[in-house]
Amino acid sequence: MEYCKKGDTLFFPRPPVAAFYAAVGGKKEGEGPLHDCFDRLFEDNSLGEDTWEKSESALQRRCVETLLQKAKLTLDQLDFLLAGDLQNQCTASGYTLRGLDVPFVGLYGACSTMTEGLGLAAALVAGGMARRAAALASSHFCAAERQFRGPLEYGGKRTPTAQWTVTGAGSVLVTPEGNGPFIRAVTFGRVRDYQITDISNMGAAMAPAAAETILRYLADSGTKPEQFDAIYTGDLGQVGSRLLAQLLEREGVVLPNHRDCGLMIYSPDQDVQAGGSGCGCSASVLAGLVLPELRKGRQRRVLFLSTGALMSQTTFLQGESIPGVAHLVELSATPKEEWK
Amino acid sequence: MEYCKKGDTLFFPRPPVAAFYAAVGGKKEGEGPLHDCFDRLFEDNSLGEDTWEKSESALQRRCVETLLQKAKLTLDQLDFLLAGDLQNQCTASGYTLRGLDVPFVGLYGACSTMTEGLGLAAALVAGGMARRAAALASSHFCAAERQFRGPLEYGGKRTPTAQWTVTGAGSVLVTPEGNGPFIRAVTFGRVRDYQITDISNMGAAMAPAAAETILRYLADSGTKPEQFDAIYTGDLGQVGSRLLAQLLEREGVVLPNHRDCGLMIYSPDQDVQAGGSGCGCSASVLAGLVLPELRKGRQRRVLFLSTGALMSQTTFLQGESIPGVAHLVELSATPKEEWK
Numbered sequence: 001m002e003y004c005k006k007g008d009t010l011f012f013p014r015p016p017v018a019a020f021y022a023a024v025g026g027k028k029e030g031e032g033p034l035h036d037c038f039d040r041l042f043e044d045n046s047l048g049e050d051t052w053e054k055s056e057s058a059l060q061r062r063c064v065e066t067l068l069q070k071a072k073l074t075l076d077q078l079d080f081l082l083a084g085d086l087q088n089q090c091t092a093s094g095y096t097l098r099g100l101d102v103p104f105v106g107l108y109g110a111c112s113t114m115t116e117g118l119g120l121a122a123a124l125v126a127g128g129m130a131r132r133a134a135a136l137a138s139s140h141f142c143a144a145e146r147q148f149r150g151p152l153e154y155g156g157k158r159t160p161t162a163q164w165t166v167t168g169a170g171s172v173l174v175t176p177e178g179n180g181p182f183i184r185a186v187t188f189g190r191v192r193d194y195q196i197t198d199i200s201n202m203g204a205a206m207a208p209a210a211a212e213t214i215l216r217y218l219a220d221s222g223t224k225p226e227q228f229d230a231i232y233t234g235d236l237g238q239v240g241s242r243l244l245a246q247l248l249e250r251e252g253v254v255l256p257n258h259r260d261c262g263l264m265i266y267s268p269d270q271d272v273q274a275g276g277s278g279c280g281c282s283a284s285v286l287a288g289l290v291l292p293e294l295r296k297g298r299q300r301r302v303l304f305l306s307t308g309a310l311m312s313q314t315t316f317l318q319g320e321s322i323p324g325v326a327h328l329v330e331l332s333a334t335p336k337e338e339w340k
Numbered sequence: 341m342e343y344c345k346k347g348d349t350l351f352f353p354r355p356p357v358a359a360f361y362a363a364v365g366g367k368k369e370g371e372g373p374l375h376d377c378f379d380r381l382f383e384d385n386s387l388g389e390d391t392w393e394k395s396e397s398a399l400q401r402r403c404v405e406t407l408l409q410k411a412k413l414t415l416d417q418l419d420f421l422l423a424g425d426l427q428n429q430c431t432a433s434g435y436t437l438r439g440l441d442v443p444f445v446g447l448y449g450a451c452s453t454m455t456e457g458l459g460l461a462a463a464l465v466a467g468g469m470a471r472r473a474a475a476l477a478s479s480h481f482c483a484a485e486r487q488f489r490g491p492l493e494y495g496g497k498r499t500p501t502a503q504w505t506v507t508g509a510g511s512v513l514v515t516p517e518g519n520g521p522f523i524r525a526v527t528f529g530r531v532r533d534y535q536i537t538d539i540s541n542m543g544a545a546m547a548p549a550a551a552e553t554i555l556r557y558l559a560d561s562g563t564k565p566e567q568f569d570a571i572y573t574g575d576l577g578q579v580g581s582r583l584l585a586q587l588l589e590r591e592g593v594v595l596p597n598h599r600d601c602g603l604m605i606y607s608p609d610q611d612v613q614a615g616g617s618g619c620g621c622s623a624s625v626l627a628g629l630v631l632p633e634l635r636k637g638r639q640r641r642v643l644f645l646s647t648g649a650l651m652s653q654t655t656f657l658q659g660e661s662i663p664g665v666a667h668l669v670e671l672s673a674t675p676k677e678e679w680k
Contacts, residue, residue, distance in 0.1 A: 003468055005419060008443050010469055051658055079345060080528055087652065088428040090448040094531065094650030098663040103348050103528035105456065106650075106665070108430040108448040116445065120460070127467015128343055129350055147654070188420055188443035191434065310434030310446075312427065314487070318391055323438040325446070 004126075007220035008213075009187040009328075015335050016125040017178035018118070022066035023288030024059055025280075026141070026167030032266045037288030038168075039066045045142060045167050056085065056092040056140035056169075057099075059280075063169035064100060064136060071173050078102050078173075079130040082120055084113035085138050085279055086165075088147065088312075092138055110308030111206070111235050112189065113137040114170055114283035115327040119186035121174040122329065131176060137306075138169035139278025148199065148313055161201040163237045163277035166265060170283030172291065181294035185221065185330040189213040191310065193323040199316045202277055203240025203262075206307035209324035210236060211247035213305060217328050218253065225255045229299040232290060233326075234282030234306035235262035237275030261285035282306040294333045301332040344466075347560035348553075349527040349668075355675045356465040357518035358458070362406035363628030364399055365620075366481070366507030372606045377628030378508075379406045385482060385507050396425065396432040396480035396509075397439075399620075403509040404440060404476060411513050418442050418513075419470040422460055424453035425478050425619055426505075428487065428652075432478055450648030451546070451575050452529065453477040454510060454623035455667040459526035461514040462669065471516060477646075478509035479618025488539065488653055501541040503577045503617035506605060510623030512631065521634035525561065525670040529553040531650065533663040539656045542617055543580025543602075546647035549664035550576060551587035553645060557668050558593065565595045569639040572630060573666075574622030574646035575602035577615030601625035622646040634673045641672040 004011050022039045030041035040062055047058035060083070068075060081100065084107035085092035097104045109116040117135030124130040142152055144165040150156050174183065192208040210233050218224065225231060236244055241260045248255060261282045262275035286304060293299045311322040344351050362379045370381035380402055387398035400423070408415060421440065424447035425432035437444040449456040457475030464470040482492055484505040490496050514523065532548040550573050558564065565571060576584055581600045588595060601622045602615035626644060633639045651662040 003471065005470065053654060053658065084448065086429075088654055089426075089450065089650065089652035091650065091652045091655050093448075094450075094663055094665075095655070095660070097531040097650075097665075098533045101530055104531055104665055105460065105528055106448040108424065108433075108446040110429065120445065123469045124463055124467065127464065127469050129463045129467050130345065131343065188445055190441055191437040191444055193438045310429065310431065310438075312429035312431045314393060314428055315431050315435070318393065320435070323434055325434075325437075325444055 008216045009185050009220035010123055011185045012126040015182035015184045016122045016174050016176055018172050018181045018183055018291050019175040019178040020067055020071040020173040021287035021291045022063050022070060023170045023284040024063045024168060025284055028270065029166060029168050029265060032270060034265055034289060052140055052142035053087060053091060056138055056143050057096045059169045060092060060096040060136060060138045061099060063171045067171045067173055075100060075102050078132050078134055080105050081134045081136060082107055082117040083136040084108050086110060086144050109325060110310055111277060111279050112306040112308030112325050112327050113279045114286055115304060115306035115329055118172055119188060119327055119329055122183040122186055125174045125176050133174045134171055136171040137279040137283040139165050139280035141165045141167045144278060158273050159200045160273055161239050162273040163202055163235060163262060163275050164272035165278035166276045166281040166284065168280035168284035170287035172287055180333055181291050181331050182335045183329055184332050187213055187217045187328040189326040191323045191325050193321055195321045197321050201239060202309045203237040203274055204243055205309045205322035206324035207236055207240040207243035207247060209326040210244050210305055210307050213326040213328050215251055225253065228257060228301050228303050230257045230259050231255050231303045233260045235277040236260045236307060237262045239274050294331055297333055304329050304331055348556045349525050349560035350463055351525045352466040355522035355524045356462045356514050356516055358512050358521050358523055358631050359515040359518040360407055360411040360513040361627035361631045362403050362410060363510045363624040364403045364508060365624055368610065369506060369508050369605060372610060374605055374629060392480055392482035393427060393431060396478055396483050397436045399480065399509045400432060400436040400476060400478045401439060403511045407474065407511045407513055415440060415442050418472050418474055420445050421474045421476060422447055422457040423476040424448055426450060426484050449665060450650055451617060451619050452646040452648030452665050452667050453619045454626055455644060455646035455669055458512055459528060459667055459669055462523040462526055465514045465516050473514045474511055476511040477619040477623040479505050479620035481505045481507045484618060498613050499540045500613055501579050502613040503542055503575060503602060503615050504612035505618035506616045506621040508620035508624035510627035512627055520673055521631050521671050522675045523669055524672050527553050527557045527668040529666040531663045531665050533661055535661045537661050541579060542649045543577040543614055544583055545649045545662035546664035547576055547580040547583035547587060549666040550584050550645055550647050553666040553668045555591055568597060568641050568643050570597045570599050571595050571643045573600045575617035576600045576647060577602045579614050634671055637673055644669050644671055
């Protein structure tokens with residue numbers, strides 16, 4: 001068997017396909033500039049559930065239902081569902097899977113979960129270990145806010161560096177064959193910690209990991225940023241995006257085509273401070289915008305990263321700094337390297 | 341490429357190898373019947389750190405260091421480290437990886453994490469996606485107790501069904517070639533919930549998932565329990581082990597050779613109520629006892645399951661029942677089916 005890893009990056013000789021994808025969102029997401037990208041939007045962020053934690057599971061369930069409808073598949077035709085979220089002990093996913101009878105691979109990558117799951121699904125499919133593997137990630141503003149910061153009812157003032165956790169979910173079905181978009185490569189990230197201790201400045205905590213993963217991918221692949229139509233990051237927001245540019249500049253790398261999902265999902269007048277965040281941010285933008293653009297041929301080749309901040313409320317209260325991690329997938333409209 | 345999944349189970353045509361493994365434990369584990377199985381034992385469960393959460397990361401770090409020493413490898417020779425734990429947002433692993441510069445795949449499977457990680461590592465190696473993938477899981481009594489139940493200082497009375505979270509970690513290095521033990525098959529589990537709401541009765545919550553996964557593996561493989569030298573479960577304890585036997589009996593299946601890591605790691609006079617539990621329970625018994633027994637040829641073929649309870653303190657306080665999941669690996673001393 002051909003071994004396809006170079007440096008930290010897996011390059012798939014026969015790239016798996018992101019054959020179907022679904023994005024769901026809440027009220028604020030529906031009011032933002034990407035409102036037409038979502039397969040389903042919910043005016044009521046509770047989705048009829050009596051706790052925000054259950055509401056997030058309901059979002060996940062609707063997301064997977066929509067994915068299966070689009071793929072014209074039933075649940076028992078899935079090999080695995082790889083899923084994760086931000087709740088303590090990943091209970092959004094665990095409780096969703098209680099109602100979805102399918103083999104479950106639980107992930108924790110904080111806001112990097114979508115790319116982690118998509119990368120693993122692609123690696124399993126490329127290696128002949130699955131024919132239909134689905135990746136799923138979600139977040140919910142109300143569940144995250146009270147877990148990581150304070151009760152919603154407290155109405156605490158948000159700092160300018162704070163980001164708004166997306167109420168949303170995204171899922172992708174990966175298969176060995178199809179018309180694309182193709183997952184050509186995956187780089188699983190290394191943890192980086194630049195001693196950021198401000199829990200309201202996740203962008204700064206995650207930017208070093210994003211820079212690290214981008215630099216490793218570029219070195220492993222021998223590519224330059226301008227060879228891509230876009231390089232997406234998950235949820236660096238305004239602060240993290242600026243820091244990413246600075247960190248890369250130090251290494252002589254400029255991204256002429258960087259776009260951050262956290263800056264795309266809301267408009268500046270939506271009062272979200274430095275932008276959107278959460279597993280659901282990159283997950284819904286990937287499934288709702290990036291993969292469809294590749295499918296339509298409006299973009300040909302992109303890098304997509306999700307970035308995660310690996311702290312908890314406990315480590316924050318203990319004064320620990322916040323480590324970050326970023327995983328990357330290379331996506332393209334065609335399986336071959338037409339651009340070289 | 342040959343597709344090797346039948347039912348829920350991946351059968352590897354060229355089984356990957358659990359080439360090296362390391363187990364570390366704390367004071368109570370060193371006082372138990374498996375004290376000779378650990379590569380390293382720590383008299384002081386703090387490992388010199390100032391919080392129990394950091395102590396767990398230190399346990400993980402010592403475990404990986406020991407693994408690399410045994411394998412005569414350096415960290416940069418690992419392709420990936422797949423790791424998880426019980427702390428909120430899996431911070432034991434996240435903070436460990438801050439100090440271990442290697443691509444990180446974060447998992448959450450509660451106490452099923454060791455088998456989930458080993459199964460994924462095996463699937464990645466079998467598919468040509470890695471040459472050296474390591475799986476790691478840990479738990480720490482003091483970190484878990486205050487997170488899930490109450491402050492240690494409170495000194496709450498433990499119920500007879502309660503289990504004692506193991507202070508320990510286990511890690512396994514998976515490679516494509518070697519002398520064994522071989523990972524012949526993996527079954528990723530489905531979530532099962534039998535409406536157990538008692539957070540001090542994890543064994544009961546996890547037993548249905550264990551039964552489900554065992555029955556699926558037996559059906560997928562066409563094997564019978566008596567074809568295995570042992571069928572291990574991770575941490576069902578006394579209550580869960582009895583329930584597992586009852587659930588399987590209903591389906592006409594008897595396990596003549598069931599052993600539970602939670603009942604092996606402590607002796608009854610260690611005052612651990614229904615037995616040991618935690619990610620570190622199955623992880624350390626796998627790495628410290630089960631894999632060495634296969635290496636020495638004392639056992640030829642076993643099934644090894646870890647079982648996880650997927651609740652959080654939040655879902656518990658919200659009155660939710662506790663879903664469980666169980667992942668299974670088939671391990672053997674030889675790569676071929678000499679027993680058929």
